[in-house]
Amino acid sequence: MSEDINQDKKSAYRNMINSMGKKEFTLLKMQEYGFWPKDLPTPYQKKKNETLEQFEHRKELLNDYTKLVNQIAKLYETNDEINQKIRDLKKSYDETWDYEKIRQDISKKLMEESIARRAERKRQRELASAQKTLEWQNKKANEILFIGKGYSGLLHDKASNDDRLIKQGLPVIKTDKELSRFLCIEYKELRFLTYHRDVVIKDHYHRYTMAKKSGGVRNIAAPKSILKSSQAKILEGILYKLEPSQKAHGFLPGKSVITGASEHIKTPDLVINIDLKDFFPTITFERVRGMFKSFGYSGYIASLMAMLCTYCERMPIEVRGITKFVKTTNRILPQGSPASPMITNILCKALDKRLAGLASKNGLVYTRYADDMSFSLKKPDGYKYKSLEDGGFKAGSFLGLVSKIVKDEGFIVNKEKTRFLRKNNRQEITGIVINNGELAIPKKWIKKLRAAIYNTNKLKKSGKVPFERINEIHGMASWAKSVNAEKYRTIVSKAFDLKHE
Numbered sequence: 001m002s003e004d005i006n007q008d009k010k011s012a013y014r015n016m017i018n019s020m021g022k023k024e025f026t027l028l029k030m031q032e033y034g035f036w037p038k039d040l041p042t043p044y045q046k047k048k049n050e051t052l053e054q055f056e057h058r059k060e061l062l063n064d065y066t067k068l069v070n071q072i073a074k075l076y077e078t079n080d081e082i083n084q085k086i087r088d089l090k091k092s093y094d095e096t097w098d099y100e101k102i103r104q105d106i107s108k109k110l111m112e113e114s115i116a117r118r119a120e121r122k123r124q125r126e127l128a129s130a131q132k133t134l135e136w137q138n139k140k141a142n143e144i145l146f147i148g149k150g151y152s153g154l155l156h157d158k159a160s161n162d163d164r165l166i167k168q169g170l171p172v173i174k175t176d177k178e179l180s181r182f183l184c185i186e187y188k189e190l191r192f193l194t195y196h197r198d199v200v201i202k203d204h205y206h207r208y209t210m211a212k213k214s215g216g217v218r219n220i221a222a223p224k225s226i227l228k229s230s231q232a233k234i235l236e237g238i239l240y241k242l243e244p245s246q247k248a249h250g251f252l253p254g255k256s257v258i259t260g261a262s263e264h265i266k267t268p269d270l271v272i273n274i275d276l277k278d279f280f281p282t283i284t285f286e287r288v289r290g291m292f293k294s295f296g297y298s299g300y301i302a303s304l305m306a307m308l309c310t311y312c313e314r315m316p317i318e319v320r321g322i323t324k325f326v327k328t329t330n331r332i333l334p335q336g337s338p339a340s341p342m343i344t345n346i347l348c349k350a351l352d353k354r355l356a357g358l359a360s361k362n363g364l365v366y367t368r369y370a371d372d373m374s375f376s377l378k379k380p381d382g383y384k385y386k387s388l389e390d391g392g393f394k395a396g397s398f399l400g401l402v403s404k405i406v407k408d409e410g411f412i413v414n415k416e417k418t419r420f421l422r423k424n425n426r427q428e429i430t431g432i433v434i435n436n437g438e439l440a441i442p443k444k445w446i447k448k449l450r451a452a453i454y455n456t457n458k459l460k461k462s463g464k465v466p467f468e469r470i471n472e473i474h475g476m477a478s479w480a481k482s483v484n485a486e487k488y489r490t491i492v493s494k495a496f497d498l499k500h501e
Helices: 002-020 022-032 052-092 099-142 162-167 176-183 187-193 225-237 257-262 285-295 299-309 340-347 349-361 395-408 443-462 467-484 489-497
Strands: 205-211 217-223 270-276 314-319 322-327 364-369 372-377 413-422
Touching: 002 022, 176 187, 176 225, 176 299, 187 225, 187 299, 217 225, 225 299, 257 364, 270 395, 285 299, 285 340, 340 349, 349 364, 349 395, 395 413, 443 467, 443 489, 467 489
Parallel strands: none
Antiparallel strands: 205 217, 270 372, 270 413, 314 322, 364 372
16 A cells, blocks of 8 residues: 555656756755745745746746756766766876877777768768658658649648538539549549640640631640540539629520520610630630639649649650650640630639620620620610710720720730621621521521522432431521521421431
């Protein structure tokens, strides 16, 4: 029993020494056993005439004093070691007067000790370096730490706004592993897809060109299967859950060129069509990353998703018989990705809001289909002026304000493709004619459909009509029906009278 009590007492003493220090504990016990006057405080206790601040200051001084005493004690220990070495050397050479030999031996020993110390320091540095390398390799194997020069700046930002994501109904994704699971791809595939290289042998895109109506070609980049699947997951799981601008009619469920044209005034006094120059190339990696970050994702996850949704233009170069693809632009939004159109609609939300406000203020209606912006204006009832300019609407000033807003939002107006269409013109909005109080298709297009039906009926009398030709006519008829079923009822009926044989 007494042994247990002694053990508890020793344990209590150890705890007190650890908490207050050995010297303070010793003075306290001296006071307890009568070796220090009880009415005289120890140096570690507050005195009666001391303020709390003075007591704290004195404690700091005592701590500093204790540190100095310990340092001096260590110096004395080192000095004792040196003196002992000197005594040992003196003892070794007491019986000789060969001072040159003594000097050489001492120099040799000092050199050996110095070499040993240097070797030990080198060994410690090598061990630390090897440990650091191992830790880096392990971290690199389990986390994406670099995605290419110029694109890795926000990978250190791991903080996401979970509340904002949940409020918008978006999936909370915090790590690259969680992102790969969300995309339903292997982690190694995610690492491969999100790493930018200036020169590659294998590209993630099928590249081709399409002729523009206005002349020249448009570069199209269609993602390969795994990347396309990842972009589709981002589109369906994230982008489609966000509400785009009501003024956008391109690439949205339930929206089309027809819904866009339907918003406008029928038989307006003026239609203004404006095209945005280099629309997709203007949307850079930084803008796409900023968009994902604005949703609430961390800079880390936003960077990885932006890498998946952007690409850079490349040109093929043959080096020693091997075709390599060298980048010619920084990373931009590709035309051909399933996610790109919706990204443009989200990024243009502020643009649409500002242009819609400007249009409303000036009595115009505004819509946008991808990079095509349209405005329509109708003279109000009782309008007494001959022209819109006489009544106060200045088309040039209005276009200037539009250009300023477009520039503020990071885009450029293609002035060469800006069109002012008055009543005496064929007024079109994204290929749909809005003259005569109803939606219509250009007459040239309808003539082409009539000619196709006539020639096909003629061909049927002399032989079999190709399957593809019937399908093409049915497609054209379906388009005419969707634009204005009543207006084109007769020609649509004739088109669908053509059957496959």
